[in-house]
Amino acid sequence: MPSRPFTSSVGTKLLVGITGLFLFLYLLVHIAGNLVVFAGPDTFNKYAGALAGNPLIIVIEVVLLVAFLAHIVKTVAMTLANRRARPVAYVVKKPAGGRSRKTLASATMIVSGLWLLIFVVLHVYGFKFAPAPVTADGHRDLYVMEMTYFANPFLVGFYVLTMVIVGMHLSHGISSAFQSLGLDHPAWTPRILTGGKVVAALIAAGFILIALWAHFTGGVRA
Amino acid sequence: MATISITLKVWRQDGPGKPGRLVDYTASNISTDMSFLEMLDVVNEGLIAKGQDAIAFESDCREGICGACGLVINGVPNGPVRGATTCQLHMRSFKNGDTITIEPWRAKAFPVVKDLVVDRSAFDRIIAAGGYVSFNTGGAPDGNCLPISKDVSESAMDMAACIGCGSCVAACKNAAAHLFTSAKVTHLALLPQGQPERYTRVVSMVDRMDQEGFGNCSNEGECEAVCPKDISISGIAQMYRDYHSASIKS
Amino acid sequence: MMLDSKTPSGPVASKWDRARFDNKLVNPANRRKYTILVVGTGLAGASAAASLGEQGYNVKSFCIQDSPRRAHSIAAQGGINAAKNYQNDGDSIYRLFYDTVKGGDYRAREANVYRLAQSSVSIIDQCVAQGVPFAREYGGLLDNRSFGGSQVERTFYARGQTGQQLLLGAYSSMMRQVADGGVKLFPRREMLDLVVIDGKARGIVVRNLVTGELETHAGDAVLLATGGYGTAYYLSTNAVNSNVTAAWRAHKRGAAFANPCYTQIHPTCIPVSGEEQSKLTLMSESLRNDGRVWVPRQQGDARPPEQIPESERDYYLERKYPSFGNLVPRDVASRNAKQACDDGRGVGDSGLAVYLDFADAIARVGEDVIRMRYGNLFDMYHRITDENPYKVPMRMYPAIHYTMGGLWVDYNLQSTVPGLHVLGEANFSDHGANRLGASALMQGLADGYFVIPSTLAQYLGSTALPAVSTDHDAFKEARQTQQDQITRLLAVKGNQTIRSFHRRLGHIMWDYAGMARNDAGLRKALEEIPKLREEFWSSVSVPGDPNNLNQSLEHAGRVADYLEFGELLVRDALHRTESCGGHFREESQTPDGEAQRDDANFSYVAAWEFQGVGRTPTLHKEPLVFEEVHPTQRSYK
Ligand SMILES: Cc1cc2nc3c(=O)[nH]c(=O)nc-3n(C[C@H](O)[C@H](O)[C@H](O)COP(=O)(O)OP(=O)(O)OC[C@H]3O[C@@H](n4cnc5c(N)ncnc54)[C@H](O)[C@@H]3O)c2cc1C
Ligand code: HEM
Ligand code: HEM
Numbered sequence A: 001m002p003s004r005p006f007t008s009s010v011g012t013k014l015l016v017g018i019t020g021l022f023l024f025l026y027l028l029v030h031i032a033g034n035l036v037v038f039a040g041p042d043t044f045n046k047y048a049g050a051l052a053g054n055p056l057i058i059v060i061e062v063v064l065l066v067a068f069l070a071h072i073v074k075t076v077a078m079t080l081a082n083r084r085a086r087p088v089a090y091v092v093k094k095p096a097g098g099r100s101r102k103t104l105a106s107a108t109m110i111v112s113g114l115w116l117l118i119f120v121v122l123h124v125y126g127f128k129f130a131p132a133p134v135t136a137d138g139h140r141d142l143y144v145m146e147m148t149y150f151a152n153p154f155l156v157g158f159y160v161l162t163m164v165i166v167g168m169h170l171s172h173g174i175s176s177a178f179q180s181l182g183l184d185h186p187a188w189t190p191r192i193l194t195g196g197k198v199v200a201a202l203i204a205a206g207f208i209l210i211a212l213w214a215h216f217t218g219g220v221r222a
Numbered sequence B: 001m002a003t004i005s006i007t008l009k010v011w012r013q014d015g016p017g018k019p020g021r022l023v024d025y026t027a028s029n030i031s032t033d034m035s036f037l038e039m040l041d042v043v044n045e046g047l048i049a050k051g052q053d054a055i056a057f058e059s060d061c062r063e064g065i066c067g068a069c070g071l072v073i074n075g076v077p078n079g080p081v082r083g084a085t086t087c088q089l090h091m092r093s094f095k096n097g098d099t100i101t102i103e104p105w106r107a108k109a110f111p112v113v114k115d116l117v118v119d120r121s122a123f124d125r126i127i128a129a130g131g132y133v134s135f136n137t138g139g140a141p142d143g144n145c146l147p148i149s150k151d152v153s154e155s156a157m158d159m160a161a162c163i164g165c166g167s168c169v170a171a172c173k174n175a176a177a178h179l180f181t182s183a184k185v186t187h188l189a190l191l192p193q194g195q196p197e198r199y200t201r202v203v204s205m206v207d208r209m210d211q212e213g214f215g216n217c218s219n220e221g222e223c224e225a226v227c228p229k230d231i232s233i234s235g236i237a238q239m240y241r242d243y244h245s246a247s248i249k250s
Numbered sequence C: 001m002m003l004d005s006k007t008p009s010g011p012v013a014s015k016w017d018r019a020r021f022d023n024k025l026v027n028p029a030n031r032r033k034y035t036i037l038v039v040g041t042g043l044a045g046a047s048a049a050a051s052l053g054e055q056g057y058n059v060k061s062f063c064i065q066d067s068p069r070r071a072h073s074i075a076a077q078g079g080i081n082a083a084k085n086y087q088n089d090g091d092s093i094y095r096l097f098y099d100t101v102k103g104g105d106y107r108a109r110e111a112n113v114y115r116l117a118q119s120s121v122s123i124i125d126q127c128v129a130q131g132v133p134f135a136r137e138y139g140g141l142l143d144n145r146s147f148g149g150s151q152v153e154r155t156f157y158a159r160g161q162t163g164q165q166l167l168l169g170a171y172s173s174m175m176r177q178v179a180d181g182g183v184k185l186f187p188r189r190e191m192l193d194l195v196v197i198d199g200k201a202r203g204i205v206v207r208n209l210v211t212g213e214l215e216t217h218a219g220d221a222v223l224l225a226t227g228g229y230g231t232a233y234y235l236s237t238n239a240v241n242s243n244v245t246a247a248w249r250a251h252k253r254g255a256a257f258a259n260p261c262y263t264q265i266h267p268t269c270i271p272v273s274g275e276e277q278s279k280l281t282l283m284s285e286s287l288r289n290d291g292r293v294w295v296p297r298q299q300g301d302a303r304p305p306e307q308i309p310e311s312e313r314d315y316y317l318e319r320k321y322p323s324f325g326n327l328v329p330r331d332v333a334s335r336n337a338k339q340a341c342d343d344g345r346g347v348g349d350s351g352l353a354v355y356l357d358f359a360d361a362i363a364r365v366g367e368d369v370i371r372m373r374y375g376n377l378f379d380m381y382h383r384i385t386d387e388n389p390y391k392v393p394m395r396m397y398p399a400i401h402y403t404m405g406g407l408w409v410d411y412n413l414q415s416t417v418p419g420l421h422v423l424g425e426a427n428f429s430d431h432g433a434n435r436l437g438a439s440a441l442m443q444g445l446a447d448g449y450f451v452i453p454s455t456l457a458q459y460l461g462s463t464a465l466p467a468v469s470t471d472h473d474a475f476k477e478a479r480q481t482q483q484d485q486i487t488r489l490l491a492v493k494g495n496q497t498i499r500s501f502h503r504r505l506g507h508i509m510w511d512y513a514g515m516a517r518n519d520a521g522l523r524k525a526l527e528e529i530p531k532l533r534e535e536f537w538s539s540v541s542v543p544g545d546p547n548n549l550n551q552s553l554e555h556a557g558r559v560a561d562y563l564e565f566g567e568l569l570v571r572d573a574l575h576r577t578e579s580c581g582g583h584f585r586e587e588s589q590t591p592d593g594e595a596q597r598d599d600a601n602f603s604y605v606a607a608w609e610f611q612g613v614g615r616t617p618t619l620h621k622e623p624l625v626f627e628e629v630h631p632t633q634r635s636y637k
């Protein structure tokens, strides 16, 4: 009997895990890049420009898009299948506690995920496709754009909330992806479990910092 | 010896696909030394004496090894005590005046037969799909011809301890049977005897598991927490690894 | 009725070889044409179904539980014997044979026991190959321990879950056959009747426990592997659905019942705590390897154990049996516990318990080692009693555990009804009047994996079996008989619960036919049981729908059978005025209170033939011949 590397329940997890980890890695790079904002407009714009000029970036963007779509398709399909697997709900259901890894985050992955979907659409439109100011040398002035963007308190609120949600998604997601790939080890798994939560929190905190900093200081005026 | 009185809300359902509902019963003067199932026996005695249909629930060994019993008690499979089956739960875990809700395992793959009894034959079909070593009686070499390190054999035993109760499915928000399936996959994957069929086994068992209508695992570990035999979800990781390897090998 | 044991001739060591050579064979191509009905999926039934399926027979497997994996064998804790002599401590097939015959107090058939000891060796190989994770030593080889009644280490074990692991092994082999189509499963079916056509067992009637339908199945042979009848005593270590129903209904159709009074009491069970208790939990006797049994020297000493100084404790097993100490066979250990309690030296609230103390062992090897050896048993005890056995001694009391009696079978495991074969605890064959620890698992697997594949072929190959269909009148009659019984049960509509009758029967059995029996008590029981049976049929309440899952109806049918069977057990106990093994007649004891056999008058198997409910059954005797082991007074001093 042939295996179903991506369609069986186990294969599905392989795909969700790989794409999830890839998205997570992207976020790591993304936050690293965005933290450059603290270095001031010139450095930031230069960095962004260098990135945009790199021909590799288009490849990465395509892979990212595919991963993102695959992640969504798989997780949505999975969630629907999971609902079907329990047609009659419990009248009373409580978490078991003890060694369980269940958290509010793990129980609401689909909610946080769908929120992220909406966010990403708005975000990419806002930062990538919307008309942007231009720097003296003719590049898009992302720095100014970001500062202008975060001047809006509603947008900042939306971002902060979203970053909390990202943190939640990842607080279960990171370690979960390791498990899905079958990466389990008596000594390492506990570290991955805590490490995943810490990294998730750091990512959320980092993004929140950027948004709040931009909002309250307006950045460093060039 | 202390006694308590409690209110029960018990799921009653006439048969598969029929509507069910929670029905209230009171159980008075229950000795705290009684097991939970003995408490249900007492309630049933009362019903039978009045000529009323007794609450159907399953049990056999009543010592935590056959895997027949299993009820969701106040929202948690097997109730408040961890590492124990329902028949190993004692009334000393409850207080006078408590209300206890009792429901059957709920999963599409475990249709209700009656009241608290469900059909777990899906588990048998998963085992039939490959949870064995293929050889015929009589052909075995001497038991000591293959040394197996104590650690490996202990780890295999940890997994082989699964009693097929289905608590894992009952607890999982996705009604996934990953813990059960992985326990058998891992038990045999660890032992030399299981090697020849290791990769075909995992593929066919997972296939069967999917066909039975169990959900997907989202690595929540509720199953591990309620498992009366403390089977670890590291077995699920092992099953994933073996499955992924099987995909690469084929 | 003729009892022909069909024991092969020749020296004991070559009888089985000879039988296997003499037995007819069935051509592999023809096996598919035979339908074998295997009732029961414990060690005996599952191993038989698996092996016969592998050979190509068309097997149908029936069990009460929702899954064959839940058969009661799953509960066995301690281990399984095999004459591997891996420990180089002087074991051999002959020694295992000898120990088993002696342990059975010279009431077993030598040839069967020898074959059992021979098969034991292959059983371990078979199970290891299935992936049974037996305990191992650091070097990677199989570990052994010693078990009640033996001075060699020949017991193989898988933590405290040996029965589970062996059963799951047999079950997995059987499920492989299910996948291959050789075995078809019929779970949640209760066998209610045997169908006999032209004097041969040709089918069964089962109740589908989910739909209530009475189904009939035809076949060329019927294999009963339905376990023991310990729940006749209501409280026992057996699973709550254990029953005598299948065996009893076969008995009513002509299968002789042998030695029903041979019941085994296990010395180390958790004492009864209340009237609503539904079963007793056994603590593996492996605990006696490290635990020391004692009671206070003084009667009525109510001090907690830790306040009783060493000098005021009576380690009575060590005192009375210096060479075996705490490891004396079960019947000896049980009786001594009863004596201590009868003597007013019992402990605990009820005074019906003795201590099993690990303090010395913990001091000697440390708590960790003890936890490694018995952790799950200690946890189990703690959970049930709310007492921590690492700190306070366990309280133990004997309980009904195993039944050596069962349907009479010849050397080929065939009952007095041709075609009806009986395996495992359900037959009477190998343990005589007392079973040694770790021997039941061995017997179940020997019967199923190694004996029946050969002896069944002999039956099939030598018997004309014209095709029968379930339209045959005999099927209709059997089905109707069962339909009527169900209708009758539901029609009583009394106001007493089924359980109350079961409990009352249990009290009668335990009081008069329990650990110690005497003439007056047994006669009393013979009066009480029929009365209780009458009361049952006039005032039991069996509610619910016959065409649905109805556990009350199931239980009622089983209790109805026990109310008939109990009488047979008592009658057998009454007629056997000697003491032997688990059957202790107070009238027949040595001056120091040990069981006193009467070989001159009772060296036979008592096989009873059914004559009707309430009628005196006919006794047939199969004389026991001892060519190898010469009966002596058992001594464990
Ligand atoms: C607590 C405990 C511990 C034990 N420990 C040990 C030990 O350490 N070592 C040892 O050697 N022995 C031990 N024994 C004894 C041993 O477990 C049993 O004797 C043995 O397992 C019996 O196996 P079996 O296959 O004959 O029957 P069982 O395992 O009892 O199986 C009976 C089967 O028959 C089916 N059945 C019964 N009635 C019907 C019916 N009417 N219709 C259809 N199906 C029916 C049941 O569903 C089941 O599948 C222990 C026993 C107990 C109770
Ligand atoms: C940048 C965006 C995202 C990142 C970094 C991310 C990351 C992850 C990771 C690492 C996992 C764990 C994978 C596993 O368990 O194997 C995961 C799981 C999940 N993701 Fe995302 N994800 C993102 C977006 C989304 C979106 C848009 C959805 C919307 C549908 C979504 C839905 C889910 C769900 C439902 C799960 C749980 C899967 C399960 O039950 O096992 N995710 N995600
Ligand atoms: C404070 C938080 C964030 C800031 C300031 C920020 C900033 C930016 C900027 C400036 C760009 C434009 C890059 C360009 O045009 O080349 C961008 C693109 C993008 N961001 Fe963010 N981002 C934030 C959070 C997030 C989060 C949480 C996600 C994912 C869940 C995300 C996903 C993306 C994606 C997918 C793109 C498009 C990448 C591409 O096409 O190359 N961002 N972000």
Ligand code: SF4
Residues within 6 Å of the ligand: B161, B162, B163, B164, B165, B166, B167, B168, B169, B179, B180, B183, B223, B226, B227, B228, B229, B230, B231
């Ligand atoms: S894995 Fe645990 S919970 Fe699941 S069936 Fe096995 S023993 Fe029960």
Ligand code: F3S
Residues within 6 Å of the ligand: B171, B172, B173, B174, B175, B176, B177, B178, B179, B216, B217, B218, B219, B220, B221, B222, B223, B224, B233, B236
């Ligand atoms: S609870 Fe369910 S989500 Fe997976 S880890 Fe266990 S099967």
Ligand code: FES
Residues within 6 Å of the ligand: B058, B059, B060, B061, B062, B063, B064, B065, B066, B067, B068, B069, B070, B085, B086, B087, B088
């Ligand atoms: S009844 Fe056997 S595990 Fe509970």
